[in-house]
């Protein structure tokens with residue numbers, strides 16, 4: 001006799017997006033083996049965090065970084081994933097679904113999560129190529145491509161999506177205009193006063209906003225060329241982004257006869273009009289409401305999971321949601337009824353100079369709505385008062401000053417919140433849940449909290465609060481037990497542990513470190529080997545033999561690799577000063593080696609681009625002959641020291657900033673550091689050398705020099721902190737050397753000074769450098785190290801070192 | 814070289830490639846990257862990353878893989894396959910060692 005195994009119930013998810021996949025996660029956590037699951041997704045990828053498309057567009061995150069469920073996740077969970085195929089038919093009688101390529105699968109239970117579509121306003125020209133919505137990664141790619149080939153962007157719609165699109169387009173260098181039909185921006189989230197502040201903030205980022213703009217037509221033959229407004233205004237446009245709202249995607253549900261209104265109608269248990277079909281996400285309509293933020297969708301995912309696994313008969317209850325705009329540097333929050341009416345009172349706080357505006361709306365001694373603009377750090381507290389309908393009569397006097405008011409002490413942060421307060425709005429995670437998880441699972445890092453509770457896993461705006469909760473929960477332990485961030489996947493030990501062990505156990509080679517610390521791979525990976533190589537180099541100067549096999553290609557070749565496999569060569573130009581002889585020599589090198597591009601860098605020197613690998617030693621030899629050495633533009637090393645003209649020429653200059661910069665560069669060049677290190681010296685507080693966004697910045701004053709540290713241009717701009725004020729040039733050099741050395745000895749590999757200073761605190765750095773004898777010791781170690789480091793790598797290679805790097809092994813004719 | 818009969822060509826000796834390093838053999842059609850592992854095995858791949866044609870010979874070699882220098886894809890040396898979550902494949906070229914001489918299969922006449 002055949003044994004008949006009970007067949008697993010077949011579950012099909014249509015729509016591989018945020019709500020649907022969250023529902024699967026919830027289902028798998030309740031009943032990992034109950035269903036055999038198939039997922040159909042129209043997009044060609046696994047699942048990603050759609051919210052984060054805005055940071056991807058703005059260049060702050062990569063697509064890889066926002067992928068939440070790669071294909072491996074589906075495999076590990078035994079889920080069949082069919083991507084790039086839209087479902088076009090549901091046969092509710094036969095219980096099958098069919099995709100556009102003909103793939104058919106039977107189901108016992110069907111889950112619809114088809115999301116929504118951008119509303120494309122049907123003005124003339126709306127079908128032209130270059131008119132798009134902002135919904136998926138393909139839209140982001142289209143916008144990025146447009147920013148490369150075109151100059152002008154128009155965004156129709158001044159709501160959350162439109163403004164995030166505009167910010168991203170502007171960040172990519174496009175001249176961007178937002179057209180908004182209403183008199184004020186984000187009118188569904190902001191009161192008119194905050195909306196004006198927002199408009200001004202956007203203006204300062206180069207984004208133009210036209211309100212009460214009625215789009216009449218989109219102009220162009222095949223591709224979009226412009227936009228015409230009802231008042232006759234014409235704007236040039238290489239791309240038009242329609243962000244005028246979203247509409248539930250119900251085509252499929254309608255076609256198979258499910259009850260639909262604006263969305264697919266569901267009951268409190270997320271069941272549609274067919275008892276075998278559930279729906280979640282933006283495609284649904286629940287009690288007449290449709291949705292546009294993830295928090296309610298995640299709640300729906302829980303309900304549907306309870307129902308299909310028959311764990312509980314839970315019901316979906318609508319809740320207030322809060323909104324934040326994800327434009328880096330703009331802090332805003334809005335929730336509830338923030339406009340009010342004749343039965344409400346407003347409490348308003350305004351500090352125009354700081355660009356802060358807060359409006360609280362109170363009815364019957366309860367907070368029912370809030371808008372915070374320019375300073376939103378107390379948003380969780382207000383949001384909690386709104387959601388719980390707390391009686392605020394006792395707090396009313398100081399309500400607008402946040403939870404810290406009236407305590408007379410330091411600003412209170414998350415400690416002041418009750419356990420029920422929601423910390424992560426997207427995922428609905430409360431303070432209590434986070435604290436319980438921290439103590440129960442002994443969590444010590446934000447990453448651990450994130451993977452355990454999902455707090456801060458979606459839009460990320462609550463990361464700071466999660467961090468404070470950790471700090472608060474672990475108390476004294478938090479600082480004592482540094483967040484253990486493993487060096488890489490080959491090990492569980494963190495950077496500090498490795499650095500200490502290298503010194504304490506006198507470990508002097510990469511294999512020795514790996515063995516002593518129990519690495520799980522035989523020879524590490526591309527993340528840990530460069531880190532260990534640096535740590536050893538820093539620990540044993542003059543003794544450790546650099547392992548070129550553990551250097552990233554740029555540092556191994558002493559030139560930056562370009563996308564076509566050629567290299568760039570940047571000679572040092574001390575303090576940005578050059579001579580006719582140097583320029584002539586550079587010109588000769590360019591002609592002799594037929595170098596295609598010569599460019600002035602953002603670091604005050606000259607870049608020769610497009611040099612082939614085998615040409616490098618020759619190019620270097622010629623530059624060396626004219627007295628020029630490597631600029632280390634490729635290294636986790638001292639890069640440039642930018643300067644301004646200073647007192648030698650400038651009518652405002654108070655000290656010789658150029659000379660100071662050259663002295664700094666002569667002292668520090670060649671030094672390897674955890675990440676790249678940049679310096680600048682300005683001759684007066686006008687700060688033309690931008691010293692306040694450098695790792696080490698110097699600004700001359702009438703009486704001496706102000707020293708600043710921990711600045712960063714780049715991805716996340718950070719302004720320096722003042723380290724000290726000194727009077728002589730020797731002191732500047734002493735502090736610079738000592739600062740470099742603490743950073744070299746204590747920071748983690750690939751951590752620039754800015755995140756390092758944030759991690760250890762500026763007070764710690766000041767303390768390490770304020771004591772004269774400690775400072776001298778650090779300076780001594782730096783100078784000693786430089787005895788070995790200041791050898792021009794180009795000269796060495798022009799003379800034959802690593803010759804094999806630059807030559808083919810053999811040539812087959 | 815596609816479809817052509819291969820011949821084994823002596824392209825150099827094992828010690829011409831540093832351990833955990835790589836060298837390139839140029840051919841009229843394409844460059845071939847030869848890799849040497851820590852335990853002295855040698856592998857050969859077309860010197861083109863399946864992602865955006867990064868030069869795999871310039872990557873960091875670890876175990877039986879190389880990490881591409883351009884965007885950090887990890888490519889298996891034995892099969893040319895990109896490791897999860899990336900997808901793609903670099904062409905492998907047969908190579909063998911005989912008395913520390915490296916013999917590479919190249920298209921014959």
Ligand code: SRM
Nearest residue numbers: 560568600601602603604605633639712713714715716752
């Ligand atoms: C050449 C240059 C652009 C130019 O033509 O002006 C440049 C080119 C590159 N930069 Fe830069 N950066 C250049 C000045 C800057 C500046 C401006 C400055 O130094 O004053 C910044 C912002 C300041 C700062 O660092 O805080 C800058 C911030 C970055 C960043 C972001 C760093 C951050 O901490 O967020 C990266 C990415 C990284 O390092 O991981 C980067 C990475 C790169 C890389 C190495 C990208 C790469 O991995 O291939 C580029 C190498 C191109 C090449 O082969 O030459 N580059 N880069 C500039 C070289 C200056 C020099 O003379 O050495």
Ligand SMILES: Cc1cc2nc3c(=O)[nH]c(=O)nc-3n(C[C@H](O)[C@H](O)[C@H](O)COP(=O)(O)OP(=O)(O)OC[C@H]3O[C@@H](n4cnc5c(N)ncnc54)[C@H](O)[C@@H]3O)c2cc1C
Nearest residue numbers: 015017018019041042050051086087114115281282293294
């Ligand atoms: C740029 C941007 C920024 C945002 N920012 C925020 C924010 O800050 N905070 C916030 O809370 N929310 C934000 N949102 C909204 C949030 O992303 C959505 O609420 C959420 O993604 C909706 O989830 P969903 O699963 O319903 O739909 P989706 O995530 O859109 O998933 C639906 C999926 O179904 C697929 N699909 C549709 N029809 C079919 C079919 N017939 N067959 C197969 N597949 C199909 C679609 O291709 C899509 O992949 C933002 C959205 C965007 C676009």
Ligand code: SF4
Nearest residue numbers: 059563601602714715
């Ligand atoms: S040089 Fe710098 S800013 Fe320019 S593309 Fe490269 S990394 Fe980006």
Ligand code: FES
Nearest residue numbers: 862864865867881
């Ligand atoms: S080209 Fe190899 S990872 Fe991108």
